[in-house]
Amino acid sequence: MALFKKQAGLGERLAALEEAAQIGAPYLAPERRERLEQVAHAGAQRRALSAEHTVVGFFGATGSGKTSLFNAVVGEDLGKAAARRPTTSSPLAAIWQPAGSEELLDWLGVEDRRERPGEFAPGAGPIILLDLPDFDSFELSNRAIAERLAGQVDVLVWVSDPEKYADSVIHNEFIRPHANHSAVTLAVLNKSDLLAARDVDTVVASYAGLLRDDGLTNVQVVPTSTLTGAGIDDLRRAITRVAKARTAQTARIEADIVSATQDYAGARGTGGVAKHAKRDMDEVLAQAAGADRIAETTAAAYRKRLHERTGWLLTSWVTKFKPDPLRRLGLREAPDELGVHRTSMPELDAASKAVANRGVRDYAAAVADGLPHEWSAAVADRSEEISRSLPAELDRAVARAELPAEPSKGWNALKVVQWLALLAALVGVLWYLLVAFVPGALTPLLGDTLVPGVEGWPIPTLLIMAGLLTGLVIGLVTAVFGGMLGSGVKRRTRAAVREQVAAVSQTAVADPLLAIRADYDRFAERIAVAAG
Numbered sequence: 001m002a003l004f005k006k007q008a009g010l011g012e013r014l015a016a017l018e019e020a021a022q023i024g025a026p027y028l029a030p031e032r033r034e035r036l037e038q039v040a041h042a043g044a045q046r047r048a049l050s051a052e053h054t055v056v057g058f059f060g061a062t063g064s065g066k067t068s069l070f071n072a073v074v075g076e077d078l079g080k081a082a083a084r085r086p087t088t089s090s091p092l093a094a095i096w097q098p099a100g101s102e103e104l105l106d107w108l109g110v111e112d113r114r115e116r117p118g119e120f121a122p123g124a125g126p127i128i129l130l131d132l133p134d135f136d137s138f139e140l141s142n143r144a145i146a147e148r149l150a151g152q153v154d155v156l157v158w159v160s161d162p163e164k165y166a167d168s169v170i171h172n173e174f175i176r177p178h179a180n181h182s183a184v185t186l187a188v189l190n191k192s193d194l195l196a197a198r199d200v201d202t203v204v205a206s207y208a209g210l211l212r213d214d215g216l217t218n219v220q221v222v223p224t225s226t227l228t229g230a231g232i233d234d235l236r237r238a239i240t241r242v243a244k245a246r247t248a249q250t251a252r253i254e255a256d257i258v259s260a261t262q263d264y265a266g267a268r269g270t271g272g273v274a275k276h277a278k279r280d281m282d283e284v285l286a287q288a289a290g291a292d293r294i295a296e297t298t299a300a301a302y303r304k305r306l307h308e309r310t311g312w313l314l315t316s317w318v319t320k321f322k323p324d325p326l327r328r329l330g331l332r333e334a335p336d337e338l339g340v341h342r343t344s345m346p347e348l349d350a351a352s353k354a355v356a357n358r359g360v361r362d363y364a365a366a367v368a369d370g371l372p373h374e375w376s377a378a379v380a381d382r383s384e385e386i387s388r389s390l391p392a393e394l395d396r397a398v399a400r401a402e403l404p405a406e407p408s409k410g411w412n413a414l415k416v417v418q419w420l421a422l423l424a425a426l427v428g429v430l431w432y433l434l435v436a437f438v439p440g441a442l443t444p445l446l447g448d449t450l451v452p453g454v455e456g457w458p459i460p461t462l463l464i465m466a467g468l469l470t471g472l473v474i475g476l477v478t479a480v481f482g483g484m485l486g487s488g489v490k491r492r493t494r495a496a497v498r499e500q501v502a503a504v505s506q507t508a509v510a511d512p513l514l515a516i517r518a519d520y521d522r523f524a525e526r527i528a529v530a531a532g
Contacts, residue, residue: 008529010250013257014043016529023523027374027516032263039260042152043253049104053097053126054243057149060159061170062134065190068226069159070094070131073236078114078131091133091145097126104128108152109145121240129239135174150174151256154248155184155239161191165207171214179215180262181255184248186220186238187211193225254532261531268524270370270517277366278510282502284359286494288352289394289501294403295493299486301405306485309407310414310478348391356394357387360509367513375520379513386509393508397500404492414478418471425467431460 008016021028021036028036060066071077074094092112095101096119105113110130120127132149133142150156158175178185189207192200200223208221222238224231242248304322348356364383368376434441435450442450451458 008532010043010253011047013530013532014040014047014253016526017257017260018044020523020526020530023519023526024374027378027519027523029374036260038151039256043256045107046152046154046249046253049107050100050126051249053095053101053104053128054124054155054246054248055104055108055128055130055153056155056157056239056243057130057132057153058157058159059132059135059146059150059174060190061136061164061167064134064159064161064164065226066134066159067131069188069190069224069232069235070129072224072226072229072232073239074116074129091149092131094129094131095127096120096124099126101126101128108149120243121236124240124243125246127239127243136170150178154252155186155242156181157186157188157235157239159188159190160207162189162194162203165189165203166210171210175211175216176214178255178259180259181252182216182219183251184242184255185216186222186235186242187216188231188235189221189223191225191227192223192230193227257530257532261527264372264524264527265531268528270521270524273366273369273514273517277363278502278505281359281363281509282498282505284362285356285390285394285505286498286501288348288356288359289398289497290352291494291497291501294398294401294497295490298403298405298493299490301403302407302489303479303486305405306407306411306478306481307475309411310418310474348394353391356390360387360390363505363509364513367517371517371520375516378516382512382516383509386512390508393504394501397504398497401493401496401500403496404489411478414474418474421467421470421474423467424463425471428460428463428465428467431463435460 017036018040021033021040024036025033058066058070060069070092078092078094090112091108091110092114093105093108093110094114094116095105096116098113098115105128108130119125120129130149130153132146133139135143135146135150137143137146156178160170164170187207189200189204192203195203204221204223208219211219211221220238222231222235224235226232360383364379368379371379431442431451439450446452451460453459454462
């Protein structure tokens with residue numbers, strides 16, 4: 001067994017994030033699912049494009065001097081140098097070593113592209129600097145461009161000034177959402193010339209403190225001034241340092257993944273549902289389906305049929321005129337002519353439905369235990385849907401149960417004895433009738449003694465008594481046995497109904513609800529892989 005599990009590569013983490021978005025689609029709010037998908041797709045697309053170029057975006061509020069700072073870092077006012085810039089709100093790219101950057105810039109949506117000669121700095125490698133629209137612009141299109149590219153560039157440079165560096169709107173709406181991107185973030189306090197020399201360090205420290213409060217740790221604040229040129233070289237060196245590391249692209253994607261998955265930090269598989277939960281639900285559903293009533297009815301049907309088969313023939317025929325308890329309850333013991341198992345029992349009454357609903361709700365609560373709100377809400381919604389269709393499922397479960405209401409064929413032997421006993425009694429009666437009314441008919445057989453005896457008892461009388469008593473005794477004995485066997489019939493019937501109810505509850509209740517729990521377990525596992 002390995003002591004350490006190898007950490008997933010960036011490609012595997014992005015794939016896991018996309019899988020998590022797909023698994024969570026039925027449960028997550030659209031904006032949360034879209035966030036996972038956006039990060040997964042953007043990361044995969046960025047990795048498929050130029051890995052050589054480091055893309056650095058300059059973001060700033062209106063009046064921060066962002067464009068002037070951009071031009072100072074580039075070393076030329078590119079706005080003036082261009083014959084025509086498409087619109088003042090369009091992003092502008094300064095590109096060093098442009099070979100292979102076309103598809104990357106197409107993906108970034110940057111049309112205004114200015115190639116720069118030589119290197120940005122020795123060893124910095126291919127670099128693209130982007131001057132972006134003000135992110136607090138009243139023009140929604142400008143703001144949308146800045147927000148989009150803040151999610152695409154490799155390095156973010158936040159440009160502020162002494163007047164707006166503490167603006168809570170800028171921090172809350174723009175900087176704080178990127179708090180996980182410290183490794184690829186630079187902060188600039190521009191227009192430092194507006195401050196007295198002794199106050200620059202104080203304001204820089206204040207700005208750095210606000211950034212730490214935003215969650216950006218270890219972010220260097222570079223004071224600059226395009227008027228005096230102060231700090232411009234420091235900013236260029238900071239950009240060069242990030243570019244030389246050749247990790248900005250990966251660090252940016254990893255930061256995006258962390259940001260997208262932080263709401264699910266600590267997500268873990270939930271394990272199984274308590275075993276007794278299913279048993280408890282099956283017990284409640286069997287009660288709602290009328291298992292006890294059906295067991296009593298089946299036992300009554302068994303006793304009736306046994307009496308018809310083995311009872312005293314002089315009285316058992318009356319039983320045939322009584323309705324069969326199973327048919328009276330609307331239960332069939334075999335499929336109908338279409339091969340479908342169903343009953344004509346009345347629909348569950350309100351009390352039985354309430355019992356069934358309670359069983360489903362209690363089981364749903366056990367399934368939802370330990371799940372986040374989105375998944376537990378899905379369990380609750382699904383259980384409500386199940387409760388509406390469950391009565392029909394329970395009816396089919398009852399219909400499929402094998403009801404042991406038919407006595408075994410071995411009892412037919414007693415029926416033969418009953419008929420033989422009745423025949424003996426009839427022979428005795430007929431004997432006396434012939435002696436009384438047609439004595440000559442018996443003379444050739446019996447001679448002068450038409451009523452012979454045994455130990456003083458006339459044989460016809462013995463036949464009558466033996467036949468009647470045998471039939472009566474067999475009837476009484478089988479009635480007693482029928483009562484005793486009825487208890488076993490009830491037990492087997494209850495078990496048969498519960499078995500079918502348990503099968504229905506598995507397919508109609510447990511499987512759909514456990515599928516939601518399994519989805520969360522898969523989601524948590526994929527999120528864990530994505531988060532690294």
